[in-house]
Amino acid sequence: MAAGKTFDVAVIGSGVFGAWSAWHLAQRGQRVVLLDAYGPSNARASSGGESRIIRMGYGSDELYTRFSQRSLQQWKEFFAATGQKFFHKTGVLWLAGADDSRVRQSMATLKHCAVAFEEMETPELARRYPQVSFERVTRGFLEPESGVLMARRAVAAVAEDAVKKGVEFRIAKAETPRGSEGLAALKCSSGETVVARQFVFACGPWLGKVFSELLGQRIFPSRQEVFFFGVPAGDARFSPPALPTWLFQEDEYYGMPDIEGRGLKIALDHHGERVDPDVQQRIVTIEEARVVSDYVAKRFPALGNAPIVETRVCQYENTSNGDFLIDRHPEMENVWLVGGGSGHGFKHGPAVGEYVADRLMNKGAAEPRFSLKTKETVQHRTVF
Numbered sequence: 001m002a003a004g005k006t007f008d009v010a011v012i013g014s015g016v017f018g019a020w021s022a023w024h025l026a027q028r029g030q031r032v033v034l035l036d037a038y039g040p041s042n043a044r045a046s047s048g049g050e051s052r053i054i055r056m057g058y059g060s061d062e063l064y065t066r067f068s069q070r071s072l073q074q075w076k077e078f079f080a081a082t083g084q085k086f087f088h089k090t091g092v093l094w095l096a097g098a099d100d101s102r103v104r105q106s107m108a109t110l111k112h113c114a115v116a117f118e119e120m121e122t123p124e125l126a127r128r129y130p131q132v133s134f135e136r137v138t139r140g141f142l143e144p145e146s147g148v149l150m151a152r153r154a155v156a157a158v159a160e161d162a163v164k165k166g167v168e169f170r171i172a173k174a175e176t177p178r179g180s181e182g183l184a185a186l187k188c189s190s191g192e193t194v195v196a197r198q199f200v201f202a203c204g205p206w207l208g209k210v211f212s213e214l215l216g217q218r219i220f221p222s223r224q225e226v227f228f229f230g231v232p233a234g235d236a237r238f239s240p241p242a243l244p245t246w247l248f249q250e251d252e253y254y255g256m257p258d259i260e261g262r263g264l265k266i267a268l269d270h271h272g273e274r275v276d277p278d279v280q281q282r283i284v285t286i287e288e289a290r291v292v293s294d295y296v297a298k299r300f301p302a303l304g305n306a307p308i309v310e311t312r313v314c315q316y317e318n319t320s321n322g323d324f325l326i327d328r329h330p331e332m333e334n335v336w337l338v339g340g341g342s343g344h345g346f347k348h349g350p351a352v353g354e355y356v357a358d359r360l361m362n363k364g365a366a367e368p369r370f371s372l373k374t375k376e377t378v379q380h381r382t383v384f
């Protein structure tokens, strides 16, 4: 770090939230340094997966529908400006079981927010997608404009573009900041210090480690296993446009078609055990591999014997109810806490970055649902 240099903002963490925060701050002329212990969208980061869903439906949660709308627009503009193809418009298909209330709430909110969707009863679903078994599915709707972001590469591209806009990027591990009023200089494990007027800790699942007293019981990192199943040779039924991305909340499963030849992606949205992102092993368990293989065989009968061609182990960084945490530190007024993506945060990176830049530059109103005081120490998930 250049000795004596004072930045306007130091952003700690170059996952999707930190990278987009740095990008928006640089866009507004702020002098920004972006630090990451392991690098942008590294293999341990929650943003480090191959792919993430971007959908507009959030039940009756208009806040996140609007954030998704704003984010999709920005992702598309960013990819167009930088010549990247990291958005696949696969469509996102919502499936409802016996309780279709959430799907109905989502459709009502989408209508209100002018998001295009197509409602389908089960016979129409079966006609459109004969490669899927719709057992226990009562209805569904398709968001035709939504799809999949190629997560790891998209974040790397945002960080790279932020550097082109003047952001200084450093591999460095920030130590826990201490101070009673404000933070003047941040210490790194290398012994270096970073001097800035404001500090944004966008440390994802590490937030509870960096601020153990404050957030250790308020951020719940959960182990999540992801599987890719090999599709039959020469068979396009499991690739877009034949198969969209899909979610079936009643079963707690979601999946994506075969994108870029990686295979049919599928994962359980159920929260796994509590983990430490630095040391958790990234090897899937035989038990979950069996459970997921059985599910694939039932939902996609032609994939009954499909091999698992790739796996990933990641972690969600859950808050008590799934609402983001974007607020000032209660004691250090120039320190900001940004995270709590809670298994659904990736898509919102651009809108979160914009919101963070607004807050740091005293623009716009604070969203009460992002406040620290709403974050409990017992989990009760309400945002999906």
Ligand SMILES: Cc1cc2nc3c(=O)[nH]c(=O)nc-3n(C[C@H](O)[C@H](O)[C@H](O)COP(=O)(O)OP(=O)(O)OC[C@H]3O[C@@H](n4cnc5c(N)ncnc54)[C@H](O)[C@@H]3O)c2cc1C
Pocket (backbone or CB within 6 Å): 012, 013, 014, 015, 016, 017, 018, 035, 036, 037, 038, 039, 040, 041, 042, 044, 045, 046, 047, 048, 049, 051, 052, 053, 054, 172, 173, 174, 175, 202, 203, 204, 205, 206, 210, 224, 225, 226, 267, 314, 315, 316, 317, 338, 339, 340, 341, 342, 343, 344, 345, 346, 347, 348
């Ligand atoms: C399996 C899985 C599937 C998901 N699916 C979806 C989906 O389909 N759609 C969706 O929208 N979201 C999804 N999510 C959620 C989404 O990926 C996360 O909410 C989002 O990536 C969180 O980003 P982040 O920037 O907060 O954290 P991270 O990406 O984890 O970034 C935090 C960064 O901080 C750095 N860091 C930590 N501590 C320090 C320190 N002391 N000093 C310096 N650097 C530090 C880390 O190295 C890391 O790079 C999914 C998550 C998982 C795990």
